[in-house]
Amino acid sequence: MYKLFVTDADGSLLNSNSEISDKNKEAIKEVISRGVIFTIATGRMFSSILPYAHELNINAPVISYNGALIKDIYTKKVYYYSPIQTEDAIFAIRLLKESGYHINLYIDDELYVEEITDRVEWYLSFNNVTVNAVGNLEEFLKKTGSVTAKIYALNDIKNPISIDAEIYDEISKRLTISSSGGGHLEINAKGVSKGNALKTLANMYSIKREQVVAIGDNLNDLSMIEYAGLGIAMGNAPDIVKIKADYTTLSNDEDGVAHVIDKFFLNKKTVAV
Structure with missing residues (x-):
């Protein structure tokens, strides 16, 4: 049973218009209601990803700056920060x-x-x-x-x-x-990556690696895709990401995140990719 689901933002959660589709919103709301811990891991600034995180009412701290910062969007508590000197x-x-x-x-x-x-x-x-x-x-x-x-x-x-x-x-x-x-x-x-930040977050919740799902579309997502028990590449990801992933979903303009939730969390019938 998967307990932690983390998605990249640009090219993954967000479509080509930098928006979260209604289908993705509905699927994320459903998976959170079932007790799954959900958050975003992005290369963006904390302030830049904050509106999207609030839009989804995420229930875990955000990973931003490619893993350099783990911060709660509600309390603003910093759980991890590793800047460049x-x-x-x-x-x-x-x-x-x-x-x-x-x-x-x-x-x-x-x-x-x-x-x-x-x-x-x-x-x-x-x-x-x-x-x-x-x-x-x-x-x-x-x-x-x-x-x-x-x-x-x-x-x-x-x-x-x-x-x-x-x-x-x-x-x-x-x-x-x-x-x-x-x-x-x-x-x-040195040592900062989305994968290491995801490991830190999973440990915070005492969640095992095999209970983690991570999804992304680019090279800066590889570390978390490889760390997760189920690592997923977006359909719009380059081949090197797809090769490293356990599964390839639909593209960010085809509600690829919702497809993953339907298939692996909600057990709904889906079209194979």
Whole structure:
């Protein structure tokens, strides 16, 4: 019997319009009413995912920033936080900027950038959050000594290119790198991942690994898909995610989350994928 169900947000729970479909809402409401613990694990900021979490009346803390933060949406209690330290952030920013990336930093749940660019405006189009343009980020961090929950390195939106292998290796020695698609990089403190955060959350509720279901659509979801007793890939996920998953559901525009709930929690007859 599955007791904990965690879903990624963008490309999984949310459709292409960044909305939760009525069918997904109804299925999630039903599974929560049956005593299943349900929450969201996302690369987004806590403040960005908060409206969706309230819309669903989730009954467990949210995992945000790719696993760097586990925080209750009602009490705002922080159960886990592992940010990137100042020196490591400066090191990564320097290398990434040399490769042409735009850098987003997340400090005290606010967005920090050097200047407002087209890539920032693109990001803000689906994240209603506070943004601070502070000039040179390296100098800003040296001056403030701030730590950051995550570094989001935005590639060219129209023509993304792969990161140089040597730079990737250098950053990987000190930090964790994953991708949420579009050539963009998600960088966290060493050891931070959605999988490790999911393990922490399961332990909080004394839930065994085999009683956990996790669903996602991209590379930054792989760790939790592999940790879960039942790891599920969205139909719109790349092949590498589908290969690692135990099951592939429908796409995010076909109510893939509801399909999983119907099949594995409510035992309703479903169309095989």
